[in-house]
Amino acid sequence: MSQSKRSTQVSERMAALQQRFLTTLPPKAKQISVCWQAIAAGQRSALKELIAVTHQLAGSCGTFGLTVLGEQARAVELMAVRIQAQEHQQDVSHLQSLIRTFCESINGLDTAMVAANTPAQETDVDNAQVWLVIQKQALSLELSHQLSAFGYQVTTFSDFNACQRALETHQPALIFASVRCGNDDESIFEQAEFLHLRREKHIPLLLFSAVDSFELRVQAVRHDVKAFYVSPLDIPLMLGRITHLMSEYSQRQGRVCIIDDDALLAERYALVLQTAGIDACVLTEPEDIIQDIVQYQPDLILMDLYMPRYTGPELAGVIRQYDALQSLPIVYLSSERNHIQQLQAMSFGADDFITKPISDAQLVKAVQVRLARSRELRNLIEKDSLTGLMKHSAIKEAAHVELERARRNRQIVSVVMLDIDHFKQVNDRYGHAIGDLVITTLATLLKQRIRRTDLAGRYGGEEFVVILPDCTLDNARQMMVAILMGFRDIAFHAEGTDFHCTFSAGIAMYGPHTQGDAELLLKQADEAMYLAKTKGRNQIVIADSALD
Amino acid sequence: MTLNRIMHVEDDESIRLVVEMSLVDVAGFELLSCDGGESALQQVVSFAPQLILLDVMMPKMDGLQTLAALREIPHVADIPVVMMTAKIQDAEKQHYLQCGAVAVLNKPFDPMTLGKQLLAIYQQHTSR
Numbered sequence: 001m002s003q004s005k006r007s008t009q010v011s012e013r014m015a016a017l018q019q020r021f022l023t024t025l026p027p028k029a030k031q032i033s034v035c036w037q038a039i040a041a042g043q044r045s046a047l048k049e050l051i052a053v054t055h056q057l058a059g060s061c062g063t064f065g066l067t068v069l070g071e072q073a074r075a076v077e078l079m080a081v082r083i084q085a086q087e088h089q090q091d092v093s094h095l096q097s098l099i100r101t102f103c104e105s106i107n108g109l110d111t112a113m114v115a116a117n118t119p120a121q122e123t124d125v126d127n128a129q130v131w132l133v134i135q136k137q138a139l140s141l142e143l144s145h146q147l148s149a150f151g152y153q154v155t156t157f158s159d160f161n162a163c164q165r166a167l168e169t170h171q172p173a174l175i176f177a178s179v180r181c182g183n184d185d186e187s188i189f190e191q192a193e194f195l196h197l198r199r200e201k202h203i204p205l206l207l208f209s210a211v212d213s214f215e216l217r218v219q220a221v222r223h224d225v226k227a228f229y230v231s232p233l234d235i236p237l238m239l240g241r242i243t244h245l246m247s248e249y250s251q252r253q254g255r256v257c258i259i260d261d262d263a264l265l266a267e268r269y270a271l272v273l274q275t276a277g278i279d280a281c282v283l284t285e286p287e288d289i290i291q292d293i294v295q296y297q298p299d300l301i302l303m304d305l306y307m308p309r310y311t312g313p314e315l316a317g318v319i320r321q322y323d324a325l326q327s328l329p330i331v332y333l334s335s336e337r338n339h340i341q342q343l344q345a346m347s348f349g350a351d352d353f354i355t356k357p358i359s360d361a362q363l364v365k366a367v368q369v370r371l372a373r374s375r376e377l378r379n380l381i382e383k384d385s386l387t388g389l390m391k392h393s394a395i396k397e398a399a400h401v402e403l404e405r406a407r408r409n410r411q412i413v414s415v416v417m418l419d420i421d422h423f424k425q426v427n428d429r430y431g432h433a434i435g436d437l438v439i440t441t442l443a444t445l446l447k448q449r450i451r452r453t454d455l456a457g458r459y460g461g462e463e464f465v466v467i468l469p470d471c472t473l474d475n476a477r478q479m480m481v482a483i484l485m486g487f488r489d490i491a492f493h494a495e496g497t498d499f500h501c502t503f504s505a506g507i508a509m510y511g512p513h514t515q516g517d518a519e520l521l522l523k524q525a526d527e528a529m530y531l532a533k534t535k536g537r538n539q540i541v542i543a544d545s546a547l548d
Numbered sequence: 549m550t551l552n553r554i555m556h557v558e559d560d561e562s563i564r565l566v567v568e569m570s571l572v573d574v575a576g577f578e579l580l581s582c583d584g585g586e587s588a589l590q591q592v593v594s595f596a597p598q599l600i601l602l603d604v605m606m607p608k609m610d611g612l613q614t615l616a617a618l619r620e621i622p623h624v625a626d627i628p629v630v631m632m633t634a635k636i637q638d639a640e641k642q643h644y645l646q647c648g649a650v651a652v653l654n655k656p657f658d659p660m661t662l663g664k665q666l667l668a669i670y671q672q673h674t675s676r
Binding site for chain 2: 013059
């Protein structure tokens with residue numbers, strides 16, 4: 001075996017072991033919290049267990065590259081040993097804050113790991129558990145029904161206690177609750193333990209209130225509530241928000257290029273970011289950066305301001321000379337504290353400043369915030385503003401890219417063309433606002449039901465395209481049938497009545513024996529879709545050519 | 549004589565796996581992993597390791613108890629034992645050496661160089 005191959009295998013195994021180790025940490029954090037509660041309640045015997053578990057972590061974290069965490073565990077261990085020898089009140093409160101820091105670090109790692117490790121499969125949709133804690137039964141039923149149509153698994157609770165008990169053993173993807181619930185009309189803000197548990201498990205919480213008040217809204221913010229809805233509930237708006245939260249939860253964190261002449265420091269930053277689940281690579285040769293950036297496709301550049309041969313602003317200027325890199329965010333990482341100097345540096349096309357020295361946790365946070373912002377900006381440029389799906393040009397381009405990829409790898413691609421039935425009548429009868437609602441609802445449903453590797457775009461007014469790489473006609477049809485059934489089920493309210501919509505779809509497939517390009521494939525799907533329309537709509541037709 | 553067979557005694561499964569990767573995949577040794585002192589004592593004669601890597605802090609039988617028990621077994625008493633610990637005080641390390649360990653290694657350790665370290669300790673020990 002060649003040396004390089006062997007070292008690749010070793011690093012792959014090491015990475016797998018690290019991931020495995022990461023999964024053992026949250027239960028450890030839980031164990032430590034339980035120990036702390038016992039110690040706080042005066043059970044000194046719990047100190048022994050605390051020392052044993054932190055001692056073990058102090059030894060193992062560093063071995064798996066989590067040096068900071070290892071040091072934090074060591075600090076907890078040493079303080080616990082000190083208290084065991086002689087108890088001082090001051091030490092005990094110090095121990096509490098050390099434990100809190102340590103557990104927060106572990107929980108921070110946990111989220112990053114979940115994000116990086118979620119496999120790109122339909123299963124993560126299956127696992128999309130939504131919990132409802134709503135007292136009004138009619139609303140609870142209606143919401144369950146609508147959420148189920150979107151493929152979520154819904155569990156309902158009639159009070160906070162029941163939900164809290166379930167939360168101790170289960171992990172829903174999201175909780176939607178009324179501010180007041182239960183027989184005693186309790187407020188959610190009084191459920192300290194429930195709120196603590198849900199925060200510890202990083203479960204997004206959405207609230208619904210019968211009344212609107214500034215005080216309630218501030219309390220919601222204090223408890224990191226993701227959205228606050230007031231009665232009457234706008235269900236489609238809430239569904240859109242839920243889908244957005246779910247995709248945010250499972251999205252990769254992004255990719256960062258670090259440009260610094262101090263290779264050692266740069267490697268360290270890269271490691272810190274990687275530990276938090278962010279892809280990071282180091283570029284030390286300024287002459288090659290353009291080539292490297294094009295190859296690596298980062299979401300953000302982190303660059304030292306002063307480097308020996310070229311300055312940061314000079315490199316930023318060069319990067320901005322390339323059209324394709326115009327919107328790539330550049331952030332300086334520098335010890336420059338002079339604001340005038342900072343502004344001057346930014347006039348050469350960089351976007352932001354992070355000031356050194358910076359702690360690991362701060363660096364991760366600073367980069368995460370900027371990555372999220374850059375993602376939002378890119379979405380604005382590439383995505384359709386109404387639906388959040390890809391725009392016409394972007395989905396067409398994606399069809400070309402996917403077809404080329406399939407050609408190279410001798411794989412298949414299915415393409416679906418989809419059009420809402422009698423959409424003009426909806427617009428004419430209920431107005432454009434309701435028409436838009438129907439369109440966004442179908443878009444939300446598509447986003448929710450397709451696999452992570454699939455792509456969906458709004459092709460025209462009420463026309464959509466879905467690209468399904470490595471998906472047979474049969475699977476494509478099954479997926480579309482499920483979406484059609486879900487869509488049919490959704491009730492739209494307008495002018496005091498309920499109405500339902502359907503769509504027609506055509507599917508074409510590219511395989512190893514197929515001739516032609518993406519243009520032709522889209523045309524075939526389009527023709528099949530028109531055939532579905534003439535056959536009476538509300539159905540899915542497979543293109544003739546695909547069956548050859 | 550070169551080092552081939554190593555026995556590793558450790559209760560923490562994560563560490564056992566990373567040591568296995570480090571000593572087998574990186575360094576190419578033959579390794580037997582035991583999850584505690586009891587299992588080590590049962591298998592040490594049949595496996596006949598050339599070196600034993602022993603964790604200090606283990607729940608049932610700790611490292612020092614295991615070391616003492618190993619010393620009671622004929623032929624096993626001569627096998628060099630390297631202790632591994634997350635303790636940082638020098639006094640404790642000295643204590644382990646006095647109890648018969650040939651070396652004390654720190655946790656955390658670098659999985660990429662652990663094999664080399666053990667080889668160096670072994671060679672130094674056998675050349676004495």
